[in-house]
Amino acid sequence: MTRLALLPLPAEAAYGGLRLPFPPGRAYPVTQTPGAYQNCAATGGSHCIGNDVWAYDFGLHIGDQIAAAHSGTVIRYVAGFGIGSCDPAFRNDANYIVLDHGDGYSSIYWHISYASAAVSPGEFVAQGHPIADAGAAGIVCGNPGDHLHFAVEPTPPDGVSVLRSVQIRFDEAGEPALGSAPVSANRPRFSAQYAGGSEWVVLGSGERHPTAGLWRNTGWDSWSSTSSRLGTFGPEPKQDQPSVLTGTNRVAQSQTTVRPGEVASYPFELIGPPAPGIYRVYLRPVIDGITWMEDEGVFWLVDRR
Amino acid sequence: MRRVGPFATFLAAVIGLAALGATALAATHGPSGPATAYVSPTLGYSIQLPPAWRRSTVLSAMVNNGNLKVGHEVFTIRSAPDEASAIADPGPGAAWSYVAVVEQWRDPAGWSAMAWATDPLLAGWAQGQVVESATIDGHVAAKVTNGPRFSVAYYVFDGGRMFVVGYKVDAPDWKPSAANESDLRAIVSSFHITP
Numbered sequence: 160m161t162r163l164a165l166l167p168l169p170a171e172a173a174y175g176g177l178r179l180p181f182p183p184g185r186a187y188p189v190t191q192t193p194g195a196y197q198n199c200a201a202t203g204g205s206h207c208i209g210n211d212v213w214a215y216d217f218g219l220h221i222g223d224q225i226a227a228a229h230s231g232t233v234i235r236y237v238a239g240f241g242i243g244s245c246d247p248a249f250r251n252d253a254n255y256i257v258l259d260h261g262d263g264y265s266s267i268y269w270h271i272s273y274a275s276a277a278v279s280p281g282e283f284v285a286q287g288h289p290i291a292d293a294g295a296a297g298i299v300c301g302n303p304g305d306h307l308h309f310a311v312e313p314t315p316p317d318g319v320s321v322l323r324s325v326q327i328r329f330d331e332a333g334e335p336a337l338g339s340a341p342v343s344a345n346r347p348r349f350s351a352q353y354a355g356g357s358e359w360v361v362l363g364s365g366e367r368h369p370t371a372g373l374w375r376n377t378g379w380d381s382w383s384s385t386s387s388r389l390g391t392f393g394p395e396p397k398q399d400q401p402s403v404l405t406g407t408n409r410v411a412q413s414q415t416t417v418r419p420g421e422v423a424s425y426p427f428e429l430i431g432p433p434a435p436g437i438y439r440v441y442l443r444p445v446i447d448g449i450t451w452m453e454d455e456g457v458f459w460l461v462d463r464r
Numbered sequence: 465m466r467r468v469g470p471f472a473t474f475l476a477a478v479i480g481l482a483a484l485g486a487t488a489l490a491a492t493h494g495p496s497g498p499a500t501a502y503v504s505p506t507l508g509y510s511i512q513l514p515p516a517w518r519r520s521t522v523l524s525a526m527v528n529n530g531n532l533k534v535g536h537e538v539f540t541i542r543s544a545p546d547e548a549s550a551i552a553d554p555g556p557g558a559a560w561s562y563v564a565v566v567e568q569w570r571d572p573a574g575w576s577a578m579a580w581a582t583d584p585l586l587a588g589w590a591q592g593q594v595v596e597s598a599t600i601d602g603h604v605a606a607k608v609t610n611g612p613r614f615s616v617a618y619y620v621f622d623g624g625r626m627f628v629v630g631y632k633v634d635a636p637d638w639k640p641s642a643a644n645e646s647d648l649r650a651i652v653s654s655f656h657i658t659p
Contacts, residue, residue, distance in 0.1 A: 209555035235612050237588035241531060247556035248525035251565065251613055251632070252533070259591075280589040298556055317592030318610035320634040321557070 173328040174264060178286060178345035180228040180309050181219065186340040190306055191216035193326070196337070205298075213324040214310035215335070219293035221272055221305045226345045227379070228266050228309065228329070230286045230419070231258030235320075238276045238291065245300035253297025256290055259314050267321065269308035270297050285419035287346025287379035346419075350378035351444040351452035354422050359460045362431030370459065371426040372410065374444045374452075376417050382446065387412040389425045389442040392454060402440040403432045404461050410442065435463050499650070503658065504537060507568045509627065512654035514647045517541050522551070523559060532586075534625070536567040539651060541643045550638070558638035564651040565614065567628040577619040580626055581606035587619070587628075588612035600629065601656050616649075622657050629655045 181187060191197075191206050192215060199207035206214050219225065235257035243249050254271045256278065272294030278284050295305040310324035328334050332341035354373040362368055372389055376382055389410040396402045410425040417423040425442075432438055438461045444452040499512040502519055506526060513519075517539055526535030540547060540563045550558040571580070581587050581595055590612040598607035598618060606619040608630075617630030631648035633639070 205555070208553050209557055211555070232591075234591035235589070236584055237612050239585050239588065240533070242527070244527075246525065247551050247559060248523050248527075248536075248538075250523070250556040250560045251536075274585055280584050281591065317590070318615060318634060319636070320612075320632075 173326040177228045177329050179343035181343050183345050186342045188218040188340045189335045190218045192337045210323045213326050217307045219307045223293045225290040227288045231260045232283045233278050234259045236280045240296040241273045243295045243297045243299040265314040266311050285379040346379045348380045352377045353455045361462045366431040368429040371424050375422045382417040384412045386447045390445040392441045392443040395439045404429050404440045431463050510656045532569045534568040539564040561635040561638035562643035564631045569626040571626040577606040577621045581619040
């Protein structure tokens, strides 16, 4: 009796580290919960049976972007079907993508739109990375029946399609209830977190001091040395104004590419100004031409004596 | 604890259903005997079905899916009642376990079998899949093992159309007791394009 596994596990036993599988700030209704949280005898929902007992359905519509709930490597990829139906004949015509988390579990995203995959076979993608557009391919009931069916399962070995899903919880929403519309706090494309480097130094006039700012890439896209910078920011000197401590308004990233999770280094020199005093340069990470990233009020201070 | 009440009711119901399903499953053991030919007038091929195997009217469909797919026919050893029971519980995935499938797609661009089989959009992709050249029914084919949709599938180009002939044993938990992979291999290898 495989059904016994439907018994809810304690919350702390649920698989975690997941964010809601759509872009940050967006909210979609939960249209079906795991079978364990349904009155299955009355509803007979598709999550009451088979491998899908711990799956969630979210009310995404055709064309809505799906985001990776967890980082992982694409291990299964089907995106060539155009339509779906409640008819069981469509079972083998479902578009879906599976991401292997690398910890023995994988996430599965069902019913994506034809040719909408934003990932490639074998590609590693960060949490929050676009997966595909939602759609209605495979067994879907309703008209058009579009939604995202999301589940986590033990990573299937080669040659096995899907395994029994496991209980999950989302970092920002726990185990959301039917009809609720939790707001995603998934990773944005560009996001940074200060990782070190700020200093308080005493310098003479014209004296130089090499230093470097460190920021971790907490978004889902990589940073390139062609556009990743530290930019001057307020209150001192002001946004985009040259600093008397550096002579510029930008500091370049030293590495060619910084992938999600990696730390970027921005080396520069502090130069003692001619006049004595206390000077600061506030720096904020920016992808030039696209967006400023988080402002954590990070500054370097020079005591010019 | 709030969740246990309705679940207990549900569990009692499914235990009863499972008992009924077990009876139906036992009925899938078929007799031995010679294979019988199945000829598809719609898709233009024939295959040989071992005893007890049949074309599933429930799982077969002629549908223009994704603009290129013409349709598919599914062959199962499950009886019709057992198939219906499997679809209801544990679900369609169980009914699709241990089946042979013949699909036909339009191939107006004249893709070769190998080009089609290795294109992720047309054929899908799975980590660990093996793609190799093969021959089936005297035609040059591409054979994909452990692919995303079939355990074994042959891609066969024939005059503006692509046949996909394969079988699925990728959900071993739901194997019908009478099914075996050798029957599925025999069905697939008997594939013949009819004039």
